[in-house]
Amino acid sequence: MSLKIIEPPKLVAHRIAESEHDPIEAALYEYFLSGNGLFVRAKRREFSVSLPLNLQKIRGLPNASVGISWKRPRISKSLWWEILQHARNKDASSDFKEEVYLIYWDDISQTWNWKAAGRNSSSVTTIADDSLPEYSECCIELHTHPPGANHFSSADDRDELGKFRIFAILTDVHEQPKIRFRCGVYEYLVPIPAAWVGEMPDGIIDLNEIEAIVEMLS
Numbered sequence: 716m717s718l719k720i721i722e723p724p725k726l727v728a729h730r731i732a733e734s735e736h737d738p739i740e741a742a743l744y745e746y747f748l749s750g751n752g753l754f755v756r757a758k759r760r761e762f763s764v765s766l767p768l769n770l771q772k773i774r775g776l777p778n779a780s781v782g783i784s785w786k787r788p789r790i791s792k793s794l795w796w797e798i799l800q801h802a803r804n805k806d807a808s809s810d811f812k813e814e815v816y817l818i819y820w821d822d823i824s825q826t827w828n829w830k831a832a833g834r835n836s837s838s839v840t841t842i843a844d845d846s847l848p849e850y851s852e853c854c855i856e857l858h859t860h861p862p863g864a865n866h867f868s869s870a871d872d873r874d875e876l877g878k879f880r881i882f883a884i885l886t887d888v889h890e891q892p893k894i895r896f897r898c899g900v901y902e903y904l905v906p907i908p909a910a911w912v913g914e915m916p917d918g919i920i921d922l923n924e925i926e927a928i929v930e931m932l933s
Contacts, residue, residue: 732777739763744879744900749779757879757900761787761820761854764898766905783898783911787820787827790855790913794818794827799885799892799919801831802859808889811861813841818855833858840870853880855912860886865893865922867904875899881912895922 728741732749739745744757752770756779757763763784798816806812815833820826830849833841838861843850856875864886867875875882876899883896894915897906909921 732779735777735780747779748773748776750774750776751778751781754779754781755900755903755905759854759879761785764900766898766900766903766907768903768905783907790818790827792914792916794829795894795913795919796916798829798857799888799916802885802888805831808862811838811859811889812836813839813861814859815841815843816857817843817847817849817853818857819849819852820854839864842874855881855883857883857885859888860884862887862890865895867895867897872904875904877901881907883912891920892918893920893922 724740724742726741726743728745730737730740730745730747732747737747739756739758741757744755747754747756747765750773752772753768754765755768756765763786765780765782767781802814805814813833813836814831816829817832818827818829821828830847832844832847832850834844835842841858843856843858864884867882867884871882871884878899879901881896881898882904883894886893894909895906896909896912897904906923908924908927909915910924915921
């Protein structure tokens with residue numbers, strides 16, 4: 716009797732599109748060459764992503780899907796509102812300190828939950844407490860920024876590279892709140908619109924969307 720050898724999935728794969736809905740097969744992530752460009756694709760239990768690295772058209776290949784495909788409900792506006800209210804009530808605007816929020820799916824309640832998890836926080840820096848069980852379950856990691864700090868910092872880049880989750884910054888929490896998202900797929904940090912993640916409450920500005928509109932009109 717011969718034994719059938721099952722090959723483990725590749726950690727990183729390189730594939731050419733055969734259809735628009737080719738499954739993701741790599742254990743970590745894969746480069747996916749398609750008619751609408753080069754994509755990095757990966758999956759985890761909450762979602763799968765297909766993010767553009769280069770949108771150069773290639774004739775003769777089917778297009779790849781673009782965006783996030785959720786295996787759980789998208790994040791509701793009420794959860795974002797709860798986080799905003801916590802950030803506003805935590806410190807006065809004159810004594811602002813950054814905070815980290817971990818957003819994770821709870822299998823028991825079958826809902827999205829969040830937890831404030833910052834440590835060593837100051838007015839310009841914080842770090843997530845990675846000893847918390849919620850940290851390993853985290854799907855989205857959001858942290859607040861001081862007023863006017865509308866971009867991810869170089870320190871954020873260092874902290875977030877090497878992980879596969881969605882990241883966000885929330886700034887100007889006491890005045891006109893603004894949010895910016897990106898998806899980290901290990902060595903890549905790709906900006907994404909807030910609409911890919913969930914519905915934002917009225918009054919929270921999606922910085923990536925605003926910048927995309929400005930670029931289109933310029």
